[in-house]
Each structure stands twice: as structure tokens, then as C-alpha cells.
Amino acid sequence: MRRPRLRAALLSLSLLFLSSQLGLATPAAADDEMGALARAKQWQVGTLRLHDAWRVTQGENVLVAVLDTGVRGDHQDLRGSVVHGPDLTGAGRAGGVWGHHGTAMASLIAGHGHGEGKAGGVLGVAPAAKVLSVRVTLENSDPRRAKRRAGGHDALAKGIRYAVDRGAEVISMSLGGGSGSWEGSAAEEEAVQYAVAHGAVLVASSGNDGESTNRKNFPAAYPGVIAVGAVDRNFRLAGFSNRQDYLSVVAPGVDIVSAGGARRYVVGDGTSSAAAMVAGIAALIRSAYPDLSPYHVRRAIELGTRKRPRGGYSTGYGHGVADAALALRVAERLAGPTQPPPLPAEHFGEDPSGPPPGSRALVIAGLVALALALSARILLHHDRRRAVPWSRGGAPP
Template sequence: MSRLIVPALIAALVLGVAAPSASDDVGEIARAGQWQLETLRLPEAWRAGKGAGVLVAVLDTGVNGRHPDLEGAVIQGPDLTGVGRATGLWGQHGTAMASLIAGRGHDGGGVIGVAPAAKVLSIRVTLENGDPLRQKHRSSWGDALARGIRYAADHGAGVISMSLGGGSGAWEGSAAEEEAVQYAIAKGAVLVASAGNDGDAANRKNFPAAYPGVIAVGAVDRRLEVARFSNRQDYLSVVAPGTEIVTADGGDSYVVGDGTSSAAAMVAGIAALIKSAHPDMSPYHVRTAIEIGTRRRPADGYSPAYGHGVVDALLALRAADRLSAPAAPPARPGPYFGPGPSHESRTAVVVGMLALVATMSARILVTHRRRRERDLT
């Protein structure tokens, strides 16, 4: 996700809202810039719940649980990079993604996530793109993502969010990661990943999004048109808002950025809403509900640019309700002749059967007589 720092003095210019007065809070401006709330129809979806009881693992650069919008929402998991906080570039991207999933805002402002009642499990598996230690120590966390997926699945994560697209992701998969993905799915976790951010250039196949079973997410702009940078691949599942997205920053401020990372975090939030409403729903059915509950569906039902369409939290929840509804029991058969026929209909059937027997008996007698007459001559 590309980042643009938003100090309070220029926030209004970046977000396109009214200029702040001395009494305005940057949190209020940040909330006003969250255009995705209406696009995803979250106010309507929240009538059914806000993700309570669901743990969403954020596999990223770490999450700052002290940000005002994330207080009380974050459980700190392991740092699997083996690097530690050697620089000040810690938790910026991860905090941003966590705020889109489970941000709770504060004082009527700030960033509110798609599933604001959910909990976040922070698992650090990579370093910030701008961290000077990234290239130097990259080999030291080669299996961090695979271990992070397994850790999340073993510690109760119902959803695993991996906004590791573009430069943060890998262009070649690994057997360890793919096995970890299947392990987590088998334990009931829904895995979501960003499709990648080089759609207007190399448009490379990106992992972990390309692993079977992972919900790969692309990005659309305010007009619900696919962003130029969003990767177009045949493994794409859906698209979600991914341009001019306001998020929490690693400290106590906010940023505006573009990327499939943000889009994936929002879809992880929708998965959390579904898991909260239907705790026993399988990852396959959660994915199906998200794909069915889309808008702007391609004419042929699917395209590498849009996937199955633009996500809609309300429609996804309705689809999940339908998928989880028990099948109607078969009609109870009536006595003798099926489901409750009348006395008159039973009489007609009996008469008809007797007539058929009489006719067949007559034919047999005639045939037998003719055969005897031929034998006698």
C-alpha cells in the first residue's frame, strides 16, 4: 500500500473535506474520509452484528495496539521475522490494515473498521517496505509466513488477513506456505490476501493470494472501476475499495493510501462479520457467500479484473444466511398411495388397476386359445 502521511493541517486538502478549525479533531476528518463505509453498505450490515466473537489474525509488519482507534482490540502475537524493532519503521502497514478490519474509532471520529467488534491477533511476518533492514535480513524470515499461518490457525483465528501484495509479497510460492494454507483451512480459518499492485506493469502472479483456497482481492476506486495498479489474474476472487483509503498510522496519526492491501483487509472484515453470524460456517461457504454477495458482477459472471464483482457486506451476509439455512424436510408420505390422496382418488386408482388386470387376462386367454387352435390343425 502506498502511503501519504496526513498531518492535521493538510488533512482536509487530501481527504477532500472541509478545512479544519482550531477545534476540529483530525480523527473527525479521518472518519469523514472513509468513503468505503457507504460503498460496502456497512451501516445496514451492522444491524446483524459487528464481528463480535471473531479473532482476525493480521499477518503483517506488526500492529500498534496503543493507537486510539485500536485500544482494546489487539492481541500481540509473535514476531517471526527474527529482526526485532531495530528501526523506527515498525507496525505502520500492519496497524493500517488492522484499523480497516477492526478499528473502533474514538470520540466519534477516527477509523472504524468493517468488523469493529472483532479482535485482532498481530503476527509480524515481514518488515516495512521502507525499512533499510528489509533486504539485508529478508532471508532470515523465509518461512515466517508459513509459520504465521499455522500459529494463527492453532490460536483460534477464524479469519487470517494477509495484505502482502505488490512489493511485500512473493512472486513464487512455496510448498511450506501452501501446506500451511491448507492446514489453516482444514481448521476452519478463512484466508484472505491482496492480489498485488503491479497490474499496470508486470502483472505478476502473487502469493499468498494465488494459493488455492485463499480469497484473492483486487482494488476499485470510488467509481467502482478497477484501479490501474490492481493485478488481473484468473485466481482473483473479488474486488473492494482500494484507492484514497484513510487508515490509522503506526503512531497515533492517520495516512491515506492506495493498494490491494486495503481492499484485502476490508474483505477480511466482511469474512469476520459472516463468521460472527455463522460461527460454524466452513471457509468454502464463507468464500461462496462473499462471491455471491457482490455488485458490478461481470457480464459472464467472472473476469480476471473484477473477479466475481465488487464486495457488498450486506449482500454477503444475506447470501451467508441462505447458505446456512437448513434444507426443507421432504414431504411426509401419505398412507399407501403417497402424500395424502383423497378417498375418491384411491378408488379411481383401484378401479383402473382392476380394469387393467381384466384386460390383460382376456388377452392372455385369447392368445392361449389361438395357439391351441393352431396346434390342433
């Protein structure tokens, strides 16, 4: 998790909020102004080609689990879209220091905006999806983080299993650079295997110490997890984005506007935001092509990229910059009878830095078997559900 860096946009939003409190503007007018400014600052909508993707689906009938600091479902851009799960941190909510980072990530996944025609506020990548909030870690500002590893006692592993058992088809884990782990754990790796075996797609941030130690970060490094790095609006790799051989793709992660507390927005940088957006793309694919296996959802995201690096892969860009419209196009092809050759096995999660431990070798074999089995199932039970299209440039219903 990277602490958001404040921008002029955030100052403008704060001034609008302050003016409403001082009676210089009505709360409704301030909300409209803040919502309009937040929407105007969402440069990732064009970069990810979301309007084209939304002609196919907006993420209907998909539940995305957000394993984070908790999600505040009372934010106007998320109201009605959040299902509250357990707090697995054991820390409680004393002092109200919770839900800021998780709410921001949820808004980038499933924010639906607000106001007349939902023309203001944050639009997530899959605005019709539902979010399952599971608190597995603490905020950066929570003083208890310094006393113990945030989300200790296998909170992440328990959260993954809880999400799967509650029907989550996509699991978003923006836990890089501080709230994740540098070593990993057997319980977490087994939970990831459990999720993939049950058809869930897992996405995680690659980490934010690319300018310093560039450490291997978990859960991004587990086999079967889609690891996501960050780029700016010019497709330049963010300096803080970790460079590792397990990286899948990169996505917008600089100057990203997202929901904050009630009636507020924040602007920040980090691979957390990039991972949340890719989780949203996974939700779009799952909505349009529900029979695709986690392996094929990943392939669609990796093959459906822009600015592909020379040679097709690099440790900085992975397979390229995520593109929702292209990913859906590849997913349509993968859901059909003709499928392209498989990607190298290491890009589905194997750690190329050394020989895999016994448990990792088993999961790679299991993932291959699962992919083959589900591919056969796709040929027999192909379902191409499409959402009702909405006009380009409008807002989701």
C-alpha cells in the same frame, strides 16, 4: 504492499497534529478534529454498505489474525482490540520502523473509532472483532528489506499456523506487491491447507503491479485463499490492481484513510486495503454464522457482490465488488437447508494457468471433501446468532 500515496487529507491531518504540538490547539481538540476528518473521508463505509451489515453483526466473538508488519495496539482506534503475537521476522524492532502498515490494515478490519460516542477516527468493517498481531514482514521503509526477502525463513507459513493454533477464524494477509512472493513455497502452501482444514478463512491482496508485470502473487494465488483486487469510489478497477484468474472479488483500495502511528492517520492506495476490508466481511459472516465452512464463507462473499462483470466473472473484477450487507444475506441462505449449486472449482483456488502439482491436486480434493462434510454438519447444527442491532448512522458501542 503498496507505498501509500499522500493526499490533501493527510496534509490536513498533519497540520492539525503540528498545530497541537505548537500550542495552537490542545491535543484533545486536535485529536477530535483529526478523528472527525478521518471518519468523513471513509468513503468505503457507504460502498460496502456497512451500516446495513452492522444491523446483523459487528464481528463479535471473532479473532482476526493480521499477518503483516505488526500492529500498534496503542492507537486510539484500536485500543483494547489487539492481542500481540510473536515477531517471526527475526529482525527485531531496532529504530522503531515497524507496525505502520500492519496498524493501518488492522484499523480497516477492526477499528472502533474513539471519542464521545466513538464518533471520530477509523471504523473498520468489523469493529467488534479482535485482532491477533503476528509480524511476518518488514516495512517498505526498513533498509533491511533490500538485503533479504522480508519475512524470510518461512515466517508467513509459521504465522499462518500460529494464528490457527491460537484460534483465529480469519487470517488477513495484505502482502501483495513487494512483501509477498512471486514463486510461493511448499511450506506456505501446506500452512494454507492446514488453516483451511481447521476452518480458518484466509484473505490476501492480489498485488499492485497490474500496470506493469501483472505477476502471479502469493499468498493470494494459493488454493483456498480469497484473493482481492482494488477499485476506486466509482467502482472503477484500479490500474495497479493485478488481474489474475484466481481473483475472487474487488473492494475499495483508492484514497483509503487508515490508522498510522499513535494519534495519526494516513491516506493511501493498494490492494492491501481492499484485502483487509474483505477480511472484515469474512469476520462479520463468521460472527453471525459461525458454523459456515471456509468454502461457504467464500461463496457468500463472491455471490454477495455488486457490479458483477458480464458473464459473472472476469480476471479484473473477479465476481464483482464486495458488499458486506449482501454477503451476510447470502451467508444466511447458505446456513439454511437449501443451498445453491457450487461455484466452479477453479475459483476456490486452483491455478488455471497450468496443471496443478501433486500437492495442489490433493488440496483441491481435500477442500471439496471438507466442504461436503461441513455442509452436512451445518444442517445438523445450525446456529443463527445475531448481535444486538444499533441505529443506522451511529457508532458501534
